[in-house]
Amino acid sequence: MSFLVIEALRKTFGQHAVVEHFDLAAERGEFVSFLGPSGCGKTTTLRMVAGFETPTAGRIRIDGRDVTGLRPNQRNVGMVFQSYALFPNMTVAQNVAFGLKVAGRSAAEIGPRVDEMLKLIKLPHLAERYPYQLSGGQQQRVALARAIAIKPQILLLDEPLSALDAKIRISLREEIKAVQRTLGITTIYVTHDQEEALSMSDRIVVMNEGKAEQIGTPFEIYNYPRTRFVASFVGTLNLLPGKVIDAAAGRIAIDGREVVSSRGLAGAQPGEIRTVALRPEAVTLNDPRADGNRMEGTIEDVAFLGSVVRIRVRFGESSISLDTFNNPSVQPPERGQAVTVCFAHADLQVLQDAA
Amino acid sequence: MKTSKIGPWIAFTLGALYFIIPLIATFEFSLRLKRGEYSFEAYRIVLGDPRFQATFGYSTLLALATIVIGVLLVVPTAYWIQLRLPKLRPVVEFITLLPLVIPAIVLVFGYLKMYNSSSLLPLTSSPWSTNLLLTFGYVTLALPYMYRAVDTGLRAIDVRTLTEAAESLGAKWPTILFKVILPNVRSALLSGAFLTFAIVIGEFTMAALLDRPAFGPYLQLIGANRAYEPSALAIIAFFVTWACMGLIQVFGRGARGASPETR
Numbered sequence: 170m171s172f173l174v175i176e177a178l179r180k181t182f183g184q185h186a187v188v189e190h191f192d193l194a195a196e197r198g199e200f201v202s203f204l205g206p207s208g209c210g211k212t213t214t215l216r217m218v219a220g221f222e223t224p225t226a227g228r229i230r231i232d233g234r235d236v237t238g239l240r241p242n243q244r245n246v247g248m249v250f251q252s253y254a255l256f257p258n259m260t261v262a263q264n265v266a267f268g269l270k271v272a273g274r275s276a277a278e279i280g281p282r283v284d285e286m287l288k289l290i291k292l293p294h295l296a297e298r299y300p301y302q303l304s305g306g307q308q309q310r311v312a313l314a315r316a317i318a319i320k321p322q323i324l325l326l327d328e329p330l331s332a333l334d335a336k337i338r339i340s341l342r343e344e345i346k347a348v349q350r351t352l353g354i355t356t357i358y359v360t361h362d363q364e365e366a367l368s369m370s371d372r373i374v375v376m377n378e379g380k381a382e383q384i385g386t387p388f389e390i391y392n393y394p395r396t397r398f399v400a401s402f403v404g405t406l407n408l409l410p411g412k413v414i415d416a417a418a419g420r421i422a423i424d425g426r427e428v429v430s431s432r433g434l435a436g437a438q439p440g441e442i443r444t445v446a447l448r449p450e451a452v453t454l455n456d457p458r459a460d461g462n463r464m465e466g467t468i469e470d471v472a473f474l475g476s477v478v479r480i481r482v483r484f485g486e487s488s489i490s491l492d493t494f495n496n497p498s499v500q501p502p503e504r505g506q507a508v509t510v511c512f513a514h515a516d517l518q519v520l521q522d523a524a
Numbered sequence: 525m526k527t528s529k530i531g532p533w534i535a536f537t538l539g540a541l542y543f544i545i546p547l548i549a550t551f552e553f554s555l556r557l558k559r560g561e562y563s564f565e566a567y568r569i570v571l572g573d574p575r576f577q578a579t580f581g582y583s584t585l586l587a588l589a590t591i592v593i594g595v596l597l598v599v600p601t602a603y604w605i606q607l608r609l610p611k612l613r614p615v616v617e618f619i620t621l622l623p624l625v626i627p628a629i630v631l632v633f634g635y636l637k638m639y640n641s642s643s644l645l646p647l648t649s650s651p652w653s654t655n656l657l658l659t660f661g662y663v664t665l666a667l668p669y670m671y672r673a674v675d676t677g678l679r680a681i682d683v684r685t686l687t688e689a690a691e692s693l694g695a696k697w698p699t700i701l702f703k704v705i706l707p708n709v710r711s712a713l714l715s716g717a718f719l720t721f722a723i724v725i726g727e728f729t730m731a732a733l734l735d736r737p738a739f740g741p742y743l744q745l746i747g748a749n750r751a752y753e754p755s756a757l758a759i760i761a762f763f764v765t766w767a768c769m770g771l772i773q774v775f776g777r778g779a780r781g782a783s784p785e786t787r
Contacts, residue, residue: 219688219692220691220692221688221691240691241688241691241692242691242692242693242694242695242696244692245694246692247692247693248688248689248692250685250688250689252682252685254682254685254686254688254689255689256686256689256690256704256708257681257708258704258707258708258710267690267693267695267703268693268694268695271690271693271694271695271699272694312689315689315693316692316693319693319694325692
């Protein structure tokens with residue numbers, strides 16, 4: 170049996186269901202991210218695991234024990250909040266020691282554990298500082314140390330990096346991942362930042378309107394999105410309407426131009442309109458060696474983004490964006506130039522949703 | 525563009541004079557007990573009066589009791605309103621403001637009617653129980669100030685998240701309230717406590733009608749029968765109030781820590 174099991178979880182506020190039909194089985198030591206836009210129910214689901222919200226229906230089991238009806242202080246979960254939530258009246262060391270004192274541990278046990286935690290977050294020199302004397306990044310590291318000091322069964326992080334600036338965010342997410350890997354603690358991480366989720370997680374749960382749209386590894390979620398929502402939410406994507414010609418052969422027409430998808434068109438009927446997804450980095454321009462789909466079009470826009478040049482090519486009613494690496498010795502193409510875009514059969518994904 | 529500061533300074537000076545001139549006049553009058561010279565004779569008489577010491581001691585004791593009961597009543601109430609029952613906030617605020625619109629004399633007549641010696645709860649039947657009734661009355665009178673102070677303090681910290689953080693670390697309600705919440709609203713509590721103290725020390729109506737030996741009725745008695753001593757007492761009362769305000773500042777500034785939101 171999995172370490173954390175969430176079964177048929179549902180939460181309603183009045184008539185409005187914020188989470189429904191939510192199932193998840195996370196293994197011991199796994200890092201799972203809940204990814205989705207604001208209001209998709211990811212924080213509510215996390216809060217139900219923490220015990221701050223009571224599910225309307227469904228069960229939550231941690232290591233085989235049903236914790237659905239238990240209070241937060243009976244669950245042995247560590248929580249890190251977006252707003253740090255350090256106790257302002259206590260020093261860094263007192264904050265980290267708080268959970269251990271509450272658990273009735275002896276001073277001889279608390280002191281070394283606090284030292285160990287402060288070393289882990291690389292802040293042993295700030296033990297006697299108060300939270301208001303620390304930067305946001307330091308406060309969040311202390312909050313992490315405080316949460317894991319009690320050796321929780323599960324670590325829950327609710328958008329812990331959202332309040333920090335970009336540079337700190339990147340360094341801190343690497344630290345959080347390193348700490349998680351060192352301790353081997355099962356972790357649920359809530360974020361709306363796809364880069365965070367993709368870079369840190371063993372698995373991602375993409376959530377939309379209270380439901381898990383897709384659960385998979387970052388590789389699966391990014392490369393094989395199952396729905397239009399997942400495809401559009403994770404990474405940049407070309408979404409085009411396609412008319413199915415021959416489902417068995419994977420033939421589909423985009424704006425009258427026939428292309429082939431080797432991933433198949435499960436259950437599609439000829440003439441049906443389906444959404445076709447294509448990553449910008451999977452498309453090349455005027456590549457004579459390319460084998461696969463080719464479409465003639467005209468360059469509509471060229472955006473120089475530094476290391477990458479993003480080009481939009483128009484075909485009648487549709488357009489495709491593609492990324493090429495910047496080459497200092499080659500000028501980017503001009504607007505209005507006639508070009509051929511090329512992409513492999515395997516890179517063309519036909520989604521389950523209608524366009 | 526540089527704005528002229530003359531206008532604000534004139535307004536400030538007029539305001540200051542409005543408050544300071546009567547005070548200086550009172551102080552000057554209190555020094556004129558001996559003919560032809562300034563002296564602190566009125567203060568010596570007042571401070572040496574056993575009734576002053578007895579009534580001031582009595583009112584101080586009742587003020588401390590009022591503060592303790594007020595804190596025990598208001599802090600958990602304001603905390604729960606903030607945390608679990610925010611919709612009830614307007615109702616509770618309305619209730620806490622009632623003592624400002626219902627005169628103390630109405631309250632005390634209500635008490636006398638409700639708790640007289642032939643009622644079900646005869647709180648006026650003995651001095652001890654009357655002291656208790658007076659303390660409850662003071663708690664009611666101080667409620668608007670105590671509740672506002674504590675509520676403002678609670679709003680300045682993220683009560684919900686701090687509570688949840690403590691809960692996730694295994695803490696139960698008493699630990700959360702006394703180790704996490706109370707220390708972080710310390711300066712607000714002190715504000716409420718000192719305001720309560722100042723109100724109780726000068727309160728007349730309830731103490732007089734319940735016939736208790738408090739400082740307020742003593743002030744009135746001296747004022748009705750003596751010339752210079754009431755002025756000395758007024759200055760002493762001002763000094764006590766100012767001392768309270770000063771203590772609020774000292775302890776408020778000394779409160780350690782601040783939430784990220786209040787930095």
